[in-house]
Amino acid sequence: MYLRFAKRLLLETDKRLVWKLAWNMGVRGLRSVQAHKKRLRNGQFFPPYLYISIINSCNLRCQGCWVDVSAKQQKIDVTAMNRMIDRAKEMGNSFFGLLGGEPFMHKELFEILEAHPDAYFQVFSNGHFITDEVAKRLRKCGNVTVLISVEGSEIISDQRRGKANVYSDTMRGIENCLNNKVMTGVCTSLCQTNFDDLLREEWVDRLIEMGVMYTWFHIYRPVGPDAAPELALTPAQQRKARQFVVDMRCKKPIIVIDAYYDADGNALCPAATGFTHHISPWGDIEPCPIIQFAKESIHDERPLDQVFNESEYLKDFRKTAAQHTRGCIALERPDLIEALADRHGAKDSTARKTALAELRAANRHPSQYMPDVEPIPEKSWAYRIAKKIAFHDYGVYGEHFSADNWEDPGKIEQPSANNSTREDLIQLKS
Numbered sequence: 001m002y003l004r005f006a007k008r009l010l011l012e013t014d015k016r017l018v019w020k021l022a023w024n025m026g027v028r029g030l031r032s033v034q035a036h037k038k039r040l041r042n043g044q045f046f047p048p049y050l051y052i053s054i055i056n057s058c059n060l061r062c063q064g065c066w067v068d069v070s071a072k073q074q075k076i077d078v079t080a081m082n083r084m085i086d087r088a089k090e091m092g093n094s095f096f097g098l099l100g101g102e103p104f105m106h107k108e109l110f111e112i113l114e115a116h117p118d119a120y121f122q123v124f125s126n127g128h129f130i131t132d133e134v135a136k137r138l139r140k141c142g143n144v145t146v147l148i149s150v151e152g153s154e155i156i157s158d159q160r161r162g163k164a165n166v167y168s169d170t171m172r173g174i175e176n177c178l179n180n181k182v183m184t185g186v187c188t189s190l191c192q193t194n195f196d197d198l199l200r201e202e203w204v205d206r207l208i209e210m211g212v213m214y215t216w217f218h219i220y221r222p223v224g225p226d227a228a229p230e231l232a233l234t235p236a237q238q239r240k241a242r243q244f245v246v247d248m249r250c251k252k253p254i255i256v257i258d259a260y261y262d263a264d265g266n267a268l269c270p271a272a273t274g275f276t277h278h279i280s281p282w283g284d285i286e287p288c289p290i291i292q293f294a295k296e297s298i299h300d301e302r303p304l305d306q307v308f309n310e311s312e313y314l315k316d317f318r319k320t321a322a323q324h325t326r327g328c329i330a331l332e333r334p335d336l337i338e339a340l341a342d343r344h345g346a347k348d349s350t351a352r353k354t355a356l357a358e359l360r361a362a363n364r365h366p367s368q369y370m371p372d373v374e375p376i377p378e379k380s381w382a383y384r385i386a387k388k389i390a391f392h393d394y395g396v397y398g399e400h401f402s403a404d405n406w407e408d409p410g411k412i413e414q415p416s417a418n419n420s421t422r423e424d425l426i427q428l429k430s
Contacts, residue, residue, distance in 0.1 A: 002382060004253035012211045014181040020142045021183055024120035028094035033390045035092035040274070040394055045315070046308050049270075050088060051097045051278040051289060054081065054109070056351070058101040060126055061162030062151075063231060064189075066224030066290055067101055071351035074281040078108045078115075080298060084279070085116055087304040097122045099289065101281070104129035113141045122147055124187075126161070127173025135180040145183040147216065148174050152194035160193065178211040185257075186212050190241055191220035191231035199244055204252050214255035217241055221331060222365060223290045225358060235366045242368075242376050249380040260327075260368040263387035265375030267368040269328055272321035273396045277314060284349040287317045290330050291337055292355045293346040313344040322400035324407075326393075327369030332409045334362040364409040371406065 009018055029048075036048040055075040056068050068074075076084075085096065096119060103109055103123050113121055120143050127148040130138075138144055150170055151160040157167040177184040186207055188198050197203070199217060207215055219238060222229040233241070242261065249256050259270055270276045271288040278286045284294035285307065295313040298304060308314065320340055321329040329336055338359050340346070348355040378384045 001251065001253055005255070008208070008211075008253055009213060012178075012181065013183050013213060014139055014142070017139065017142050017181070017183050020120065021145065024118065024143060025095045028118075029120070030390055032092045032094055036274070037394060044309055045274060046088075046091045046093075046305050047274055047277050048093055049095055049097065049276045050084075050093065051099060051276055052076070052081075052084075053099045053101065053279065053281050053289065054103055054112075055101045055106040056281040057105045058126075059105070059128060059163070060102070060166065063160050063162070063226060063228045064191075064220060064222055064224060065226070066292065066350075068351035069101055074351070075106050076279070076281060076283060076298075078111050080283060081112050082115055084298050084304055085112075085119060089116070089119060091305050094118070095120050095122070097124065097276075099124045102126055102129065104134065110137055110141065113144055117141075117143055119143060121145075122185075124149070125173070126166075127170040127177075128166075130173035130176050132176045132179070135176040135182055138177065138182045139180045145185060146177055147185040147187050147214075148177070149187050149189070150174075150198070151188060152197050156193050156197065160191075174210065174212070184212055185214040185216065185255075187216035187218065187257075189220045190217050190233060190237075192233070193231065195233065195237055195241075199241055201248070201252075204248055204254060204256075208252060208254050212254065214257060216257040216259075217245060218259065219368070221290055221328070223330060223358070223362070225352060225354060227358070227362065229363050229365065232365050235370055238366070238368060239370065239373065239376070246376055246379055249378070249383050261375075262392045263378050263384045265377040266393070267326040267370070267375075268393050268397070269321055269326070272318050272326075272329070273393050274318055275391070275394075277308070280349050282349065282351075284347075285311070285314070286349060287314060287321075288330070291317075292348065292350045293337070293341040294349040295344055295346045313340075313346055316340060316344065318396065319400055322396045324405045325367070325369050326371075326397055326401065327367030331365040331367040332369070333407070334359045334364065366409045369406070 032048040057073045058069040098121055104125055123144055123146050125146055125148050151157050154167040158164055219233055220231050222232045245256050245258050262268055278289045279298055280286055283298040285296045286294050296307050296311050300307050317340055320336055325332050
């Protein structure tokens with residue numbers, strides 16, 4: 001399987017792009033994680049990977065979107081982006097995730113990409129703005145991979161994303177990338193309406209046949225002004241998704257990403273471990289994209305590393321999250337997020353200014369942490385080694401976590417289509 005993937009990578013992707021990937025994201029990305037570990041040992045902090053929402057605008061209106069896509073356009077300008085990225089590179093970082101809204105609506109996107117040939121960027125996109133000309137320019141840059149979201153069949157995609165012909169426009173963007181040998185991934189936010197259609201071996205085979213090099217099945221998170229909690233997965237479905245990912249990694253010549261488990265299958269939260277934090281289009285520094293409260297900004301006069309290192313709010317978030325769950329605190333304990341924001345006077349960093357009301361109205365949902373069932377460890381030796389070295393809890397849970405602080409979200413009645421959560425957990429345990 002590994003040899004088949006290596007053959008695919010060398011034959012189906014521009015070799016210069018493969019080299020950029022291997023060096024800037026692989027070798028230098030590993031160094032950034034080691035630097036992160038060293039800083040933690042010395043009582044200092046700077047995340048080795050930044051999620052940056054460079055613009056709020058988007059042409060779609062997806063269910064469960066937490067971004068202010070209908071608000072007046074706000075974007076991080078080139079000067080601020082370059083200053084932030086340059087400082088992060090000085091701290092050893094080399095890998096950045098660019099989100100939106102829709103990043104390709106940022107008219108200076110390529111100016112940013114081209115200004116940092118020594119960094120590697122993963123651009124999260126719906127694919128609609130990736131024409132053949134855009135894909136050619138991506139190939140010329142060489143330091144970028146595009147992760148394009150597919151949310152289901154033609155009918156489901158239109159339903160999930162609030163517009164007609166979404167699927168065909170997305171597939172056209174993927175095709176343009178692949179025709180130009182750009183390193184291309186496809187991601188899916190697994191929910192009730194696409195779970196059975198896309199969490200399938202046949203879908204993975206189709207991606208491989210198309211030329212897609214990696215895929216990411218992440219879990220729908222009911223947050224934002226239109227949370228649509230009826231789309232949330234049950235614990236049994238989340239466990240099935242985890243098993244599917246582990247199995248496909250040993251079977252298919254394609255990289256399968258996940259961000260919520262270590263090599264032994266133990267749940268974790270990348271924001272709680274300090275692996276990543278999020279920058280909003282207004283420059284606010286948030287714990288993660290779905291927790292929209294902030295105290296600090298990239299526009300602070302202090303150097304970015306000093307802002308991160310001295311943030312009592314972010315430090316308290318990591319400690320609070322690690323004390324109460326190895327899963328997603330935003331799903332399991334929205335009350336703790338409210339208390340955290342109140343404790344530090346963190347502002348609502350949205351344009352709509354309803355984040356606090358949304359938090360108070362939110363139901364509690366199960367996340368990836370299921371302490372009463374056996375974890376599903378990695379079976380692939382390659383993924384095990386990679387995670388042991390670069391993606392684990394960095395000792396955070398050993399330092400803070402207490403199972404006595406964890407409250408089973410399944411005990412809370414869920415007024416949604418998934419009110420069988422508690423029974424679902426009992427079935428898993430048995």
